[in-house]
Amino acid sequence: MNGIHDMGGMHGFGPVEREANEPVFHAPWEARIFAIRHAMGAWGKWNIDGSRYSREIIPPAQYLRMSYYERWIAGLITQMIDADLVTREEVESGRAAPAAPKATPALAPGEVMKVLSRAPSLRDVPVTAGFKPGDRVRTRNIHPVGHTRLPRYARAKAGTIRHDHGVHVFPDASAHGLGEQPQHLYSVRFEANELWGEAAGARQAVHLDLWESYLEHI
Secondary structure (H helix, E strand, C coil), X not given: CCCCCCCCCCCCCCCCCCCCCCCCXXXXXXXXXXXXXXXXXXXXXXXXXXXXXXXXXXCHHHHXXXXXXXXXXXXHHHHHHHCCCCCHHHHHHCCCCCCCCCCCCCCCHHHHHHHHHCCCCECCCCCCCCCCCCCEEEECCCCCCCCCCCCHHHCCCEEEEEXXXXXXXXXXXXXXXXXXXXXXXXXXXXXXXXXXXXXXCCCCEEEEEEEHHHEEEC
C-alpha cells in the first residue's frame, strides 16, 4: 500500500543516519516488546505479513511520532484485539478482566530459539520459475490498497535478475488472509541511476528481493 511507512526516496526526511556501534535494543522495554510480539504470534492468529500490515495502517501523524518498537506494540495491540485475545478495556487498564479465562502460553521457553531461527516464508512446493538469473525485467507500476513488499521508489524500474531464492509465501495475499499463493522470490539488481536519476552514483547499485508477481520481462 502507499503510506507513510514506505519512506524510501521520499523528500523532506533527510538521509538515513547510521548509528555507530548500535545496540540490539536501546532500552530494556524494547527487548520486552520483541519478546511479547513473538509470544503472542505463537498463538497462530496472524502471520508476519499481517503484522507488517498492522503497522502500516497506523495513522501517519502517529507513525512519525513513534519509535520503531512503539509501532510494533501499536500494531500488536490492534491484532490482539481483532483476534479476541484481549479486550480494549484490558489494554487500557493494564489488567486482565476478572472473568477472563486463563491459558497456557503457546510459546514455551525451550522453543524460542527454534522460532527465531526459522524462515517462516520458505515453501518446498513445485512452482515453475518465470525468470532466471541474467533476465532483464521491469517492476510493475502497482498501487495496491493493501500490503505489498514492492516499494514505491522501485516501481516501473528496469533491473536484472541475480538470484532465485526459491518459492516463498506471497505477502500481498498472506497479509489479508487470501492464502499463501507461493511463488518465486528473486534478488533483482537495479542501477542507482535507474532508481534515483542522474544524480545517483554511476557505479552504485541496489539489490531488492522481489516476488514474481511484481516483475515482467523486458
